[in-house]
Amino acid sequence: MPVARVVVDVMLKPEILDPQGQAVQRALPRLGFDGISDVRQGKRFELEVDGPVDDAALARIRQLAETFLANTVIEDFAVKVES
Template identity: 70%
Template structure:
């Protein structure tokens, strides 16, 4: 079985309250090296056999039409998952 991973992020101009909350909490927990946090979402699609270019093209189309809201989100990556992960 193969897996296609799709990452979707809010557009940079869209307010990200969850990212802001995490960004505010990090220094309180001793993580001072980070300057910003943006939250996103990940989808993992399973296919029979190895992931092909056709699978990736179909996943990219599904990401644009169904898995993201193009008004406020960008599809930032569509890729085959490393079999070791």
């Protein structure tokens, strides 16, 4: 059966403080990396989907992301089909 990969990216909303990303950003100059003004850290989920990734499958995955992978009070998510 063909298997397709769908990626769900989950990031904190822009207005939510991101201490992990800030810690990375603050460490960069000490490590010799300048010119990076902001870092945000989030999660990436790679889902292997059995069968075709049609509109119905994508709608299901969007629902899955909304109810289970992301906390939509504080996080945004994006669903992408990977070629």
